[in-house]
Amino acid sequence: MFKIVQAQFIAPGIKRFIIEAPRISRKQRPGQFVIIRICENGERIPLTIEKSDPQNGTVNIVVQSIGKTTHLLNSLETGDSILDIVGPLGKPSEIENFGTVVAIGGGVGTAMAYPTASAMKRAGNRVISIIGGRTRDLVILEKEMREVSDSVFVTTDDGSYADKGLVTDKLRQLIESGARIDLVLAVGPIPMMRAVAEVTRKEKIRTIVSLNPIMIDGTGMCGGCRVLIDGKSEFACVDGPEFEAHRVDFDVLVQRNAMYREAEKRSMEVYRHELEAKKTATNAGQPVECALEVK
Amino acid sequence: MPTTPTKSKNPLPNRDRMKILRQHMPERPAAERAHQFTEVNLGYSEELARQEALRCIECAKPTCTEGCPVGVNVKEFVQLVVDGDFLGAAAKIREDNVLPAITGRVCPQEDHCEGDCLLKKKGESLGIGYLERFVADYEQKHFDVKNIVKAPPTGKKVAIVGSGPSGLTAAGDLVQKGHQVHVFEALHEIGGVLVYGIPEFRLPKQIIREQVDYMRAMGVEFETDVVVGRTVTIDELMEEEGYDAVFIGTGAGLPQFMGIPGEHLNGVYSANEFLTRINLMHAYEFPRYDEPMVDFRGKDVAVIGGGNTALDAIRSALRLGARKAYVLYRRSEAEMPARIEEVKHAKEEGIEFHVLTAPIEFLSDGKGWLAAARCQKMELGEPDASGRRRPVPIVGSEYDVPLSVAVIAIGTSANPIVQSTTPGLQTNKKGYIEADATTQKTSRKGVFAGGDIVTGSATVILAMGAGRRAAKAIHEYLTTCQW
Numbered sequence: 001m002f003k004i005v006q007a008q009f010i011a012p013g014i015k016r017f018i019i020e021a022p023r024i025s026r027k028q029r030p031g032q033f034v035i036i037r038i039c040e041n042g043e044r045i046p047l048t049i050e051k052s053d054p055q056n057g058t059v060n061i062v063v064q065s066i067g068k069t070t071h072l073l074n075s076l077e078t079g080d081s082i083l084d085i086v087g088p089l090g091k092p093s094e095i096e097n098f099g100t101v102v103a104i105g106g107g108v109g110t111a112m113a114y115p116t117a118s119a120m121k122r123a124g125n126r127v128i129s130i131i132g133g134r135t136r137d138l139v140i141l142e143k144e145m146r147e148v149s150d151s152v153f154v155t156t157d158d159g160s161y162a163d164k165g166l167v168t169d170k171l172r173q174l175i176e177s178g179a180r181i182d183l184v185l186a187v188g189p190i191p192m193m194r195a196v197a198e199v200t201r202k203e204k205i206r207t208i209v210s211l212n213p214i215m216i217d218g219t220g221m222c223g224g225c226r227v228l229i230d231g232k233s234e235f236a237c238v239d240g241p242e243f244e245a246h247r248v249d250f251d252v253l254v255q256r257n258a259m260y261r262e263a264e265k266r267s268m269e270v271y272r273h274e275l276e277a278k279k280t281a282t283n284a285g286q287p288v289e290c291a292l293e294v295k
Numbered sequence: 296m297p298t299t300p301t302k303s304k305n306p307l308p309n310r311d312r313m314k315i316l317r318q319h320m321p322e323r324p325a326a327e328r329a330h331q332f333t334e335v336n337l338g339y340s341e342e343l344a345r346q347e348a349l350r351c352i353e354c355a356k357p358t359c360t361e362g363c364p365v366g367v368n369v370k371e372f373v374q375l376v377v378d379g380d381f382l383g384a385a386a387k388i389r390e391d392n393v394l395p396a397i398t399g400r401v402c403p404q405e406d407h408c409e410g411d412c413l414l415k416k417k418g419e420s421l422g423i424g425y426l427e428r429f430v431a432d433y434e435q436k437h438f439d440v441k442n443i444v445k446a447p448p449t450g451k452k453v454a455i456v457g458s459g460p461s462g463l464t465a466a467g468d469l470v471q472k473g474h475q476v477h478v479f480e481a482l483h484e485i486g487g488v489l490v491y492g493i494p495e496f497r498l499p500k501q502i503i504r505e506q507v508d509y510m511r512a513m514g515v516e517f518e519t520d521v522v523v524g525r526t527v528t529i530d531e532l533m534e535e536e537g538y539d540a541v542f543i544g545t546g547a548g549l550p551q552f553m554g555i556p557g558e559h560l561n562g563v564y565s566a567n568e569f570l571t572r573i574n575l576m577h578a579y580e581f582p583r584y585d586e587p588m589v590d591f592r593g594k595d596v597a598v599i600g601g602g603n604t605a606l607d608a609i610r611s612a613l614r615l616g617a618r619k620a621y622v623l624y625r626r627s628e629a630e631m632p633a634r635i636e637e638v639k640h641a642k643e644e645g646i647e648f649h650v651l652t653a654p655i656e657f658l659s660d661g662k663g664w665l666a667a668a669r670c671q672k673m674e675l676g677e678p679d680a681s682g683r684r685r686p687v688p689i690v691g692s693e694y695d696v697p698l699s700v701a702v703i704a705i706g707t708s709a710n711p712i713v714q715s716t717t718p719g720l721q722t723n724k725k726g727y728i729e730a731d732a733t734t735q736k737t738s739r740k741g742v743f744a745g746g747d748i749v750t751g752s753a754t755v756i757l758a759m760g761a762g763r764r765a766a767k768a769i770h771e772y773l774t775t776c777q778w
Contacts, residue, residue, distance in 0.1 A: 023526045027525065027526060041583060041584045042584075042585050043584075043585035068585060084483040085520065086481065086483075087526065216575075216576065216586075217482060217571065219522055220711075221547075221548070221567055221571070221710065222550065222565060223549065223567060226559065238549070238712065255559075256559065258663075262590075263581065264587065267581075267587070
């Protein structure tokens with residue numbers, strides 16, 4: 001059991017958890033992730049580590065409500081517990097002084113880009129960050145990114161905040177302005193990472209993306225998270241999660257991530273239904289059964 | 296604790312013992328069990344067990360014990376069954392085997408104790424596995440913590456990495472010697488391959504839980520959610536957490552794929568993922584459990600491979616409602632590594648065996664999902680390095696097998712996590728850890744290794760044998776401080 005020291009929404013549907021996990025907090029490096037299982041009948045899902053605090057023995061994770069498990073997780077509050085959290089998993093980011101690094105974070109992906117951007121800055125790089133969201137509310141960690149970047153550009157798809165457009169528009173502008181870029185790091189939705197890869201491919205700029213395939217154990221045992229890199233199967237959990245963007249077969253990633261779409265929908269419907277049933281029952285306001293077990 | 300050798304109370308002369316036929320294992324009818332995950336074998340009754348035990352001719356030099364990787368004293372435990380002293384029999388087995396309810400179910404006895412049984416020359420071997428299972432299950436029902444005897448504390452701490460068969464065996468042996476034993480497990484449940492790999496119908500999870508509870512009662516500590524090499528390193532365990540010795544039993548590693556076109560299609564699984572979803576994550580109980588699985592109902596499914604893992608996978612698919620369930624194996628049935636009983640059970644349940652058959656490509660339905668496997672017929676050529684006859688493709692024999700799901704069960708390669716984070720730990724060309732065959736010592740002082748992470752994919756009992764050898768050597772190291 002891992003205690004939630006603090007749980008707070010930082011944007012609509014996006015929550016930051018500070019969780020007591022002393023072992024993980026001591027070992028976490030930028031680029032790594034954890035796998036969590038909320039309750040006895042829960043699935044295992046990989047989640048981003050924003051940062052950790054070895055003194056207090058805590059790790060921060062940032063979670064966006066998408067499917068059942070993330071909705072259930074985001075219904076947990078300070079003082080609740082998570083049954084399992086394991087990590088830190090995956091290879092840490094390759095941190096060295098590359099020169100100028102552009103760190104791109106899309107939506108909740110910014111939480112994964114942040115620790116790497118921060119480490120890149122400490123390693124002596126000039127860090128230019130581009131963070132984006134669909135709309136104003138979904139731009140996260142702007143303040144934190146400003147603290148670790150030489151300059152920060154913000155884009156929103158709908159123009160409700162900062163520059164209207166996509167992170168790739170901003171990247172293209174940077175390239176066109178003649179700025180020297182030695183490395184691009186992009187973390188976010190697959191279409192965004194793919195678009196970034198297409199922009200930098202033409203310019204031959206080395207680009208790293210952090211992939212998020214479906215995963216179970218996270219230790220290389222199951223092979224479910226295999227991704228096609230230069231036509232060869234690699235495992236995101238042990239060989240990644242970061243890969244050279246220009247070698248990634250994004251079509252296969254999209255196709256494999258859609259494998260359980262029907263089941264995911266059904267799971268969400270059942271969860272909503274249970275939630276409704278709970279609300280109308282006498283114990284209104286109580287979380288679903290699964291969450292009750294973990295208290 | 297060792298019991299004094301019992302004098303046989305078997306009243307029958309050897310001639311009569313050999314007239315008794317091997318007692319059949321009662322099992323659930325094939326038509327019924329093909330659709331459910333409840334255990335196939337039902338276990339001997341006391342009467343059946345005693346009748347079977349009477350068949351033992353009590354050889355002066357028991358070849359069964361010599362054939363057992365952990366050296367169970369078969370003759371003496373069987374004599375105790377004849378006597379009706381079932382708890383005594385259990386204690387006798389436990390001297391050498393801390394997981395009798397598990398080995399009694401999943402051990403390939405025909406390759407070990409029963410394969411070496413003299414009765415086999417005249418007819419059928421003694422049902423040693425069935426008797427072991429009976430004794431272990433009897434003990435479980437009549438278990439009393441007070442009966443656990445162990446040596447006084449030595450003050451030494453041992454870390455066990457991995458809670459599979461080798462780790463559990465080492466832990467059980469070491470705790471009995473009075474050492475403080477702490478087992479680290481990467482997953483959320485204890486048992487390693489016993490939990491994620493072997494299905495409920497062959498080894499119920501309850502059995503593993505009971506055996507683990509027994510070990511807890513013996514004093515073994517367990518910690519889940521720790522990936523040694525990531526969450527904590529071997530060096531940190533020894534330098535910062537004060538462990539005097541470490542045993543690495545991290546097991547079979549990364550699943551191997553075939554490297555043929557179409558392997559990334561949706562519907563193509565590794566056996567490890569397929570079985571993990573079903574066994575560890577209960578995907579067959581979706582949506583009560585959250586982990587999803589492809590809907591198998593009315594679909595055609597094939598497994599590629601001929602080992603126990605392959606049969607576990609395909610029999611699971613059948614239970615999930617597959618219309619047709621095939622085993623595609625590139626050699627002939629004689630070379631199949633699976634246990635004889637599993638092949639028999641699978642056939643009874645309606646699994647179709649296509650031997651001398653190997654897929655060369657997975658074909659897409661045009662939407663990213665598997666539609667068929669293009670297969671090639673094989674013939675057997677000269678023996679290869681494994682001693683088995685090498686399959687040779689027959690040119691022009693290609694044909695397509697329509698499939699919705701294919702499960703690849705052709706083995707694993709070494710998981711690199713512990714090796715790559717432990718400086719000075721020597722590995723072989725394939726990445727497995729180098730360990731001495733008798734002591735399981737690695738190139739690092741105080742660090743031992745055994746099971747699949749040393750040998751590559753093998754069986755539960757061979758891993759247990761390694762755990763036992765390691766425990767003996769660790770005890771020696773801790774008491775003499777000699778490396």
